[in-house]
Amino acid sequence: MxxxxxxxxxxxxxxxxxxxxxxxxxxxxxxxxxxxxxxxxxxxxxxxxxxxxxxxxxxxxxxxxxxxxxxxxxxxxxxxxxxxxxxxxxxxxxxxxxxxxxAPDALRPPGPTGTPAERLTPGDAALRTLSEEAGEADAGESGLEEITSPVFVVRDGGARVLAAAGSRGRWATGSWAPS
Structure with missing residues (x-):
């Protein structure tokens, strides 16, 4: 494409x-x-x-x-x-x-990274912890609390979630509020 x-x-x-x-x-x-x-x-x-x-x-x-x-x-x-x-x-x-x-035909999965991703459900306690660690402003900007899809995470050697990715049906980008 x-x-x-x-x-x-x-x-x-x-x-x-x-x-x-x-x-x-x-x-x-x-x-x-x-x-x-x-x-x-x-x-x-x-x-x-x-x-x-x-x-x-x-x-x-x-x-x-x-x-x-x-x-x-x-x-x-x-x-x-x-x-x-x-x-x-x-x-x-x-x-x-x-x-x-x-383009869909250009997607090539990466090779193994040594750190497998894990699949969590939205609202998992580990995701709430990640949001708390990020702080109110960054957690709000991330939309982590609004994810409705499965959430893929990477952990640091097991317990602590370092990164998360997922999606929701519709979301906003750059914008401003008129005063």
């Missing part, structure tokens, strides 16, 4: 998560999407792929403000918290997060 095809699949996914019929990637594409899952409820969400962006806003006035303030900016500046907070009234930010996409 080509890079263009992989990027196209990623764009289609984010357009679906935007939950708005007019959600399109543009320079930037801003749409009113109160039910968007790009960001927490009532927040503005931004996703960039290449030189294009998709921005969701909870209301028409917020979309107009965002469109006006961010028009003409290159895609890489749209997810920069310093740029956004300088141009818009923002009460909080989340992100940015950088995601990588791989």
């Amino acid at each position: 080509s890079i263009d095809a992989t990027a196209g699949r990623a764009r289609a996914l984010w357009q679906e998560l935007a939950a708005a019929p007019d959600a399109v990637f543009g320079t930037p594409g801003v749409c009113v999407a109160p039910d968007s899952t790009l960001a927490p409820p009532s927040w503005v969400g931004v996703v960039t792929i290449g030189e294009t962006a998709l921005i969701t806003a909870p209301t028409a006035p917020a979309a107009d403000s965002v469109r006006t303030a961010l028009s003409g900016l290159p895609a890489d500046r749209l997810t920069d918290p310093a740029t956004v907070t300088a141009l818009l009234p923002v009460s909080d930010t989340l992100g940015p997060a950088v995601l990588a996409y791989l």
Whole structure:
């Protein structure tokens, strides 16, 4: 699968998560999407792929403000918290997060690492301990408490969980809350 095809699949996914019929990637594409899952409820969400962006806003006035303030900016500046907070009234930010996409035919499992992964169920006591050790801010950002899939962990020689990975149905990326 080509890079263009992989990027196209990623764009289609984010357009679906935007939950708005007019959600399109543009320079930037801003749409009113109160039910968007790009960001927490009532927040503005931004996703960039290449030189294009998709921005969701909870209301028409917020979309107009965002469109006006961010028009003409290159895609890489749209997810920069310093740029956004300088141009818009923002009460909080989340992100940015950088995601990588791989074509299904390009996935090659790594060789043995010597440290086997273990499968746990969401809510396992070892995961709660990992969240506590990470601290409130990092645990909240990780979304570990929101995982609904099996959770794969790596332990340090047996007992203590060092890392965990899993997923949930829908999740948010870089976004900000209008003030």
